[in-house]
Amino acid sequence: MTRPYYAPTGGHPDQTQLLTDRAVFTESYAVLPKGTMRDITTSFLPGWDKTRLWVIARPMTGFAETFSQYIMEVAPGGGSDTPESDPQAQAALFVVEGTAMLTVGGQTHQLAPGGFAYLPPASKWTLHNTGQDTLRFHWIRKAWQPAPGLDVPDVLIASDADTPPTPMPGTEGRWATTRFVDPSDLRHDMHVTIVTLEPGAVIPFMETHVMEHGLYVLEGKAVYRLNRDWVEVEAGDFMWLRAFCPQACYAGGPGRFRYLLYKDVNRHMPLTPLACG
Template sequence: MTERRYFDSPGGHPPQTALMTGRAVFTEAYALLPRGTMRDITHSLLPFWDNTRLWVIARPLSGFAETFSQYLMEVGPGGGCARGETAPGVQGVIFVTAGQLALEIAGAHHDLGPGSFAYLPPDTDWSLRNPGEATAGFHWIRKRYEAVDGLDRPDPLVMRDADVTPSEMPGTEGRWATTRFVDPADLRHDMHVTIVTFQPGGVIPFEETHVMEHGLYVLEGKAVYKLNRDWVEVEAGDFMWLRAFCPQACYAGGPGPFRYLLYKDVNRHAALPGPGFAAPR
């Protein structure tokens, strides 16, 4: 079995001799946060999280992306929280990139390591601790759940990347595949977090343009990615944030696999303006 790698090396600070110019871009349609932007001076802290720091790499902004937030979390030995999500109605996904974590969901214990995935339904009692001697790293993706009358809320899920068989895109001979942690036909879910893998030479051979907004964090490898009008080089540790309908395409040149953690909103009506809204002329 091919070894799976998950980039996890935030923090630090460049020397005064380093060049200032980098690849960071923020436009009306997309943002690119290269891994070099996630330095010690840009980290944040959260209430109730001990020995923990994080980088906020996506959050709702007026006129831009709107549906989710994404944090790159770093938890030191013994650190963590007794209260996970504190906002009502908010669901979450955890994906572990380094170290060991102990997750409690409504009294059930789960040991997590690199490649572990957990879906945490809204209004679920959960906590997380680092029981090891090394720093642990994980992604925490949050979205307010859009309930639908007649649909139950989703159940908690805990699984591993290595235990899920990727679904190959038809006609690609395995060069393009997606690891799906949630059944796409399960309409209880209003977001999907997957892992997309391109083997060397794999491509998205057309400009995808669709209503789902995206967060893409590169776990492994490098590629060139089409974002709106621009081709940009991306590598492990980079994060891309795509507004709805932003055209995208990809070419993975190698030498190894190109893999990214992908967020998208799914399975719900588009929100419509309420009474009194004046449509633009």
């Protein structure tokens, strides 16, 4: 059976594999190919049972500073009653394999592959794998930034299958974005979406903007322009972009190209007072 979304499974290659790979870290972007997500790069978290994770992004001064992103792997019977230790952290969860039982606000939600949850800060959620299969999901964390006149966002439960994609203007649907959160809701200071490009579709200009990005390829393959380089990427790869990194894409096929996208939005830029000399 074909998996609808790629998820790492760990393991190690044998001693015959060549060392040359597509992994790269530059001053403006990083690419973590799926082959880098081995057993040796996993970690564990306090409060989580039968769980390991790949940390694929974390705030780094001088690079991307607003978010962290994990790929969580929860064995049957595993999970956590105390998943988040930071009361300022909001979360976006996206399930790629297995089924998560998420409890928040006194309600329990079953998240199958494609299931999405937005969890505001201090929402006291729990998550468990009560099924027979391994659960894998993305967990994106950002400290929520208050703004005058805006309340903390509400809990939101959605799914890829039930959220119609929005075609980008002038593309006849060949380039579309699945938006789980209303982009006009200024309570949200991060957006997590799914971008879909049909075979032959392009992002036809060099996007150059202040938003930081995490892009995890869920399906297909493409060539991505990152700063001055064209980089081949495929399902399971992760791209990590700092602010103002130029970017574009050509999805050559044969199938569609889809990725889970993070960006920071809707807030003033923090200003550092100039030192007086």
